[in-house]
Amino acid sequence: MFIGHFGVGFGAKRIAPRVSLGTLFLAAQFIDLLWPTFLLLGLERARIVPGLMAASPLDFEHYPISHSLLAVFGWALLVALSHFFAKRNGAAAAVLGGLVVSHWLLDALMHRPDLPLAPGSDLFVGLGGWSSMPLTIALEGTIFAIGVWMYGRVTTATDATGRWSFRALVAFLALIQAANLFGSPPPSVDAIAWVGQSQWLIVAWGYWVDGHRRGVGGF
Numbered sequence: 707m708f709i710g711h712f713g714v715g716f717g718a719k720r721i722a723p724r725v726s727l728g729t730l731f732l733a734a735q736f737i738d739l740l741w742p743t744f745l746l747l748g749l750e751r752a753r754i755v756p757g758l759m760a761a762s763p764l765d766f767e768h769y770p771i772s773h774s775l776l777a778v779f780g781w782a783l784l785v786a787l788s789h790f791f792a793k794r795n796g797a798a799a800a801v802l803g804g805l806v807v808s809h810w811l812l813d814a815l816m817h818r819p820d821l822p823l824a825p826g827s828d829l830f831v832g833l834g835g836w837s838s839m840p841l842t843i844a845l846e847g848t849i850f851a852i853g854v855w856m857y858g859r860v861t862t863a864t865d866a867t868g869r870w871s872f873r874a875l876v877a878f879l880a881l882i883q884a885a886n887l888f889g890s891p892p893p894s895v896d897a898i899a900w901v902g903q904s905q906w907l908i909v910a911w912g913y914w915v916d917g918h919r920r921g922v923g924g925f
Contacts (some may be wrong), residue, residue: 868918
């Protein structure tokens with residue numbers, strides 16, 4: 707899942723209005739922000755298998771540090787505690803921790819049974835949503851659309867930058883999703899890892915957008 711995670715980040719603004727969109731994106735995509743680095747370091751492994759699933763050619767061979775359920779709970783706790791100690795806002799910290807866990811739950815809908823429950827576990831989870839292109843488009847598109855709609859309902863632009871940067875971000879994410887689904891398979895796993903690092907720019911874009919918008923309710 708790609709834009710579905712960002713959709714959850716957009717939508718979380720409704721329940722954590724004082725948290726920047728960039729921070730919400732950071733939490734919702736946290737384990738996918740870690741994964742490319744672990745790939746480059748050789749700590750986790752994947753391979754490209756064209757035709758493996760209708761909506762993804764990636765075979766996630768080994769990624770217990772970033773994507774096992776037990777590890778995800780640990781990363782969620784780290785994100786939540788970091789925010790709490792920085793901002794002293796327990797409710798917002800809980801939302802951010804929940805966003806980290808939401809990533810694993812959404813991945814479980816789409817992946818083959820390759821998500822480990824814990825490092826070293828022989829139990830794997832995955833419902834295989836990526837095996838159907840229409841289902842992938844429907845699920846990710848719906849989650850993304852609802853999240854964008856919710857963000858647009860609870861914030862308003864303070865200037866032209868806030869209006870157009872938001873629209874451009876939505877269009878860019880949709881374009882990347884289309885390229886992922888309908889483009890050629892990536893040339894190599896290293897290419898995936900390096901391109902994956904660019905997601906940090908999307909997080910920064912979220913901070914930029916949110917800096918030019920304010921809450922409709924005055925937050």
